[in-house]
Amino acid sequence: MKFSSLGKLLLFVCFTAAFCNGCWDRKEFNQLAIAQTIAVDYEDGEYQLTVQLLMPNTAEETISSKNIWIIDGKGKSVGDAMENLALRAPRELYLNHLDIVLLGEGLMKQDVGQGIEYLMKQHVLRRRTSLLATEGRAGDIVQAQSDLAEVDIYYLANLIRDQRRHVKESETIINDYYIAMDNHVQETLVIPKVALAGEKEIKMAGAALIRDRKLLSWVDQEWLSTYFWITGGKEIVTLQNVGAQHYDVTLEVRKEKYKWELLSKEPLQVEVTFRGTLYMTENDKAAEGLSLDELEAFNESMKKVVEAELTSRIEQDIAQMQEQGADILHLGRWLYAWHPDLMPEETWAEAFSKIKIAVKMETNLELYELK
Amino acid sequence: MLPYFLIKGNGTAGVLAMLPGLLLGAIIITSCAFWNKTCEGYTLFPALTEMLGTFLGKAVGFGFVLFYASFAVSCLYGFIEVINGHLLLETPRMVIAIGIFLLVGVLSWHGLEDIARIATLCAILVLVISLLMLMGSKGVFSIENLLPIRFGEPESLLIAVRQSFFAYGGLLSLFMVYPALARNAHVSKKLMLAMGVSSVAVSLWIILALGVFGQYSTGSMIWLPLELARMIQLSSFLERTEALFAILWMVVVVANGGMLVWCVTEGVQQLFGKRKNSWLHWGTIALLVGMGMQTKNVLGLLQLQQKLSVVSLFWIPILLLFVIVGSLRYRHRQRREEGLGL
Numbered sequence: 201m202k203f204s205s206l207g208k209l210l211l212f213v214c215f216t217a218a219f220c221n222g223c224w225d226r227k228e229f230n231q232l233a234i235a236q237t238i239a240v241d242y243e244d245g246e247y248q249l250t251v252q253l254l255m256p257n258t259a260e261e262t263i264s265s266k267n268i269w270i271i272d273g274k275g276k277s278v279g280d281a282m283e284n285l286a287l288r289a290p291r292e293l294y295l296n297h298l299d300i301v302l303l304g305e306g307l308m309k310q311d312v313g314q315g316i317e318y319l320m321k322q323h324v325l326r327r328r329t330s331l332l333a334t335e336g337r338a339g340d341i342v343q344a345q346s347d348l349a350e351v352d353i354y355y356l357a358n359l360i361r362d363q364r365r366h367v368k369e370s371e372t373i374i375n376d377y378y379i380a381m382d383n384h385v386q387e388t389l390v391i392p393k394v395a396l397a398g399e400k401e402i403k404m405a406g407a408a409l410i411r412d413r414k415l416l417s418w419v420d421q422e423w424l425s426t427y428f429w430i431t432g433g434k435e436i437v438t439l440q441n442v443g444a445q446h447y448d449v450t451l452e453v454r455k456e457k458y459k460w461e462l463l464s465k466e467p468l469q470v471e472v473t474f475r476g477t478l479y480m481t482e483n484d485k486a487a488e489g490l491s492l493d494e495l496e497a498f499n500e501s502m503k504k505v506v507e508a509e510l511t512s513r514i515e516q517d518i519a520q521m522q523e524q525g526a527d528i529l530h531l532g533r534w535l536y537a538w539h540p541d542l543m544p545e546e547t548w549a550e551a552f553s554k555i556k557i558a559v560k561m562e563t564n565l566e567l568y569e570l571k
Numbered sequence: 572m573l574p575y576f577l578i579k580g581n582g583t584a585g586v587l588a589m590l591p592g593l594l595l596g597a598i599i600i601t602s603c604a605f606w607n608k609t610c611e612g613y614t615l616f617p618a619l620t621e622m623l624g625t626f627l628g629k630a631v632g633f634g635f636v637l638f639y640a641s642f643a644v645s646c647l648y649g650f651i652e653v654i655n656g657h658l659l660l661e662t663p664r665m666v667i668a669i670g671i672f673l674l675v676g677v678l679s680w681h682g683l684e685d686i687a688r689i690a691t692l693c694a695i696l697v698l699v700i701s702l703l704m705l706m707g708s709k710g711v712f713s714i715e716n717l718l719p720i721r722f723g724e725p726e727s728l729l730i731a732v733r734q735s736f737f738a739y740g741g742l743l744s745l746f747m748v749y750p751a752l753a754r755n756a757h758v759s760k761k762l763m764l765a766m767g768v769s770s771v772a773v774s775l776w777i778i779l780a781l782g783v784f785g786q787y788s789t790g791s792m793i794w795l796p797l798e799l800a801r802m803i804q805l806s807s808f809l810e811r812t813e814a815l816f817a818i819l820w821m822v823v824v825v826a827n828g829g830m831l832v833w834c835v836t837e838g839v840q841q842l843f844g845k846r847k848n849s850w851l852h853w854g855t856i857a858l859l860v861g862m863g864m865q866t867k868n869v870l871g872l873l874q875l876q877q878k879l880s881v882v883s884l885f886w887i888p889i890l891l892l893f894v895i896v897g898s899l900r901y902r903h904r905q906r907r908e909e910g911l912g913l
């Protein structure tokens with residue numbers, strides 16, 4: 201019997217469908233243990249991975265705290281710990297949805313790179329995966345998450361998302377880590393810190409400074425205010441005794457992109473210009489009863505007061521950064537990119553502490569409503 | 572794999588290493604136009620036999636076929652490695668290879684016109700996905716990551732130039748394709764424009780990737796565009812953009828692979844003096860699958876690519892030399908015969 205052309209075509213389509221449809225790699229949803237967060241710790245010469253798993257059930261329409269399982273694995277290397285973890289998982293471990301890596305203090309004091317390198321090479325992590333730091337054991341935060349799942353099953357992820365709404369690009373991702381650690385400049389990376397606050401709360405509480413793949417120091421949330429001038433975002437500033445009537449005025453400062461400028465080559469002197477827009481949010485009675493001309497003068501004077509206040513804070517923070525040799529403002533990166541011939545021969549951490557950095561603020565006052 | 576070899580050790584300056592390849596491409600297009608003008612009406616292998624004699628003509632023809640085969644294997648198995656290593660991890664490599672080669676085999680069996688029509692249809696898709704990638708990388712791109720522009724060690728630069736040479740050497744397929752093109756005086760100009768546009772597109776991809784990842788951490792990334800796709804996020808509802816990128820890559824590979832496999836099978840058929848022989852066609856494809864399976868993994872593929880790039884430094888110029896010298900001799904002979912009134 202001779203096959204018609206249509207018959208041959210149909211046979212061919214059926215045959216290639218067996219090879220081209222990807223069914224060999226199918227994943228049944230109810231047979232997976234989906235990991236959202238992984239904690240990496242290092243203690244007593246061993247790596248420990250702690251994972252929060254979501255195990256969906258096809259019979260249920262929603263995922264709740266009942267579907268959560270916490271497991272951990274230990275080993276002499278991250279690979280061993282991973283193997284240990286996989287052997288203990290009740291279902292097939294599915295790590296392709298990992299959004300957050302929690303780094304424990306022990307690991308950060310040892311070598312951050314060793315904690316994530318294996319996971320990167322196994323394509324478990326993406327360069328977009330968020331990094332968070334914890335004082336003490338990162339596994340404790342993941343353990344606490346299971347309790348907090350009654351509040352919000354995606355507690356940590358939403359915490360990061362909320363912060364991102366307020367401070368643009370405030371999260372640190374793995375790509376930032378590799379850029380900061382692998383370039384010719386000894387940059388310092390800021391990794392936001394999370395901490396437990398009571399039984400039913402995790403909060404963002406400062407950050408860890410990482411240099412040369414190791415923990416340099418911890419900083420509090422207030423110190424991060426200068427750092428957020430780089431990433432952008434909002435800050436509420438309250439100024440006291442403003443205007444002729446000495447009112448307290450609250451402003452929302454919206455920070456924009458900063459800019460470096462070379463002032464002199466010898467000695468090396470740079471200026472950083474921070475830009476922002478000011479919005480009066482409270483206590484605007486300071487301007488009540490003023491005429492238009494007086495209002496303009498008041499605006500101008502308030503701008504100067506705010507700029508002076510913010511400049512002073514930033515200068516203090518920069519002095520502290522220079523003392524620690526912690527270049528979180530990416531000055532080294534800028535200098536190496538645009539003026540590579542000016543890069544000093546000594547290590548950047550030492551050179552950074554000696555450079556004269558002038559701070560300039562440029563602000564606009566907006567949405568000042570007249571009553 | 573070209574971006575990997577260009578950037579490794581050279582950083583942003585590696586993009587400039589494409590220039591020698593671009594020059595080679597221009598030489599190939601010009602030589603092809605000259606050969607076509609001289610040997611109008613002939614396809615490549617009969618023309619070679621006519622120009623150089625039966626034995627030498629077939630030997631040079633075989634050299635062309637071997638080049639096309641190695642290029643096709645390198646191109647298609649690169650894609651198979653990406654699929655097997657990153658997307659379909661449990662599907663055996665042989666299964667993916669058979670699927671891809673079956674697809675490409677059917678496409679090449681139907682001829683150049685079908686390949687060209689599919690490439691035209693998919694061009695919009697390629698453009699849309701490329702634009703999405705561009706938009707998605709806006710938040711993570713920094714121009715400071717591209718600077719300063721400095722060449723690395725001479726060895727890294729030499730590797731980059733060789734790979735660029737090999738990549739543009741794929742234009743030798745024009746010798747097979749040219750006779751099928753319409754007799755249009757502006758074809759070579761369009762080919763130059765197409766080469767320019769694709770070079771700019773590749774350069775932009777590389778610059779985009781470097782601007783996102785920096786010059787120093789890209790040395791370990793073999794599949795730079797794929798890593799870029801994994802990095803990019805298009806809003807909160809579209810996360811796994813590497814799936815989109817896999818579609819784009821598949822479209823490009825099927826079109827290129829289809830054309831390259833057509834060059835191989837058509838070349839084999841011309842060498843044997845056959846027309847549209849299914850045994851020769853599918854037998855050649857089976858051989859290509861077998862050739863590719865000798866590279867066990869991505870490391871094997873990298874090593875194969877390295878060796879081919881070294882050999883291409885001699886292979887490509889020798890083939891071109893034979894074609895040009897042969898064309899000149901043939902034209903001289905024709906003019907002499909015309910002069911004698913033969």
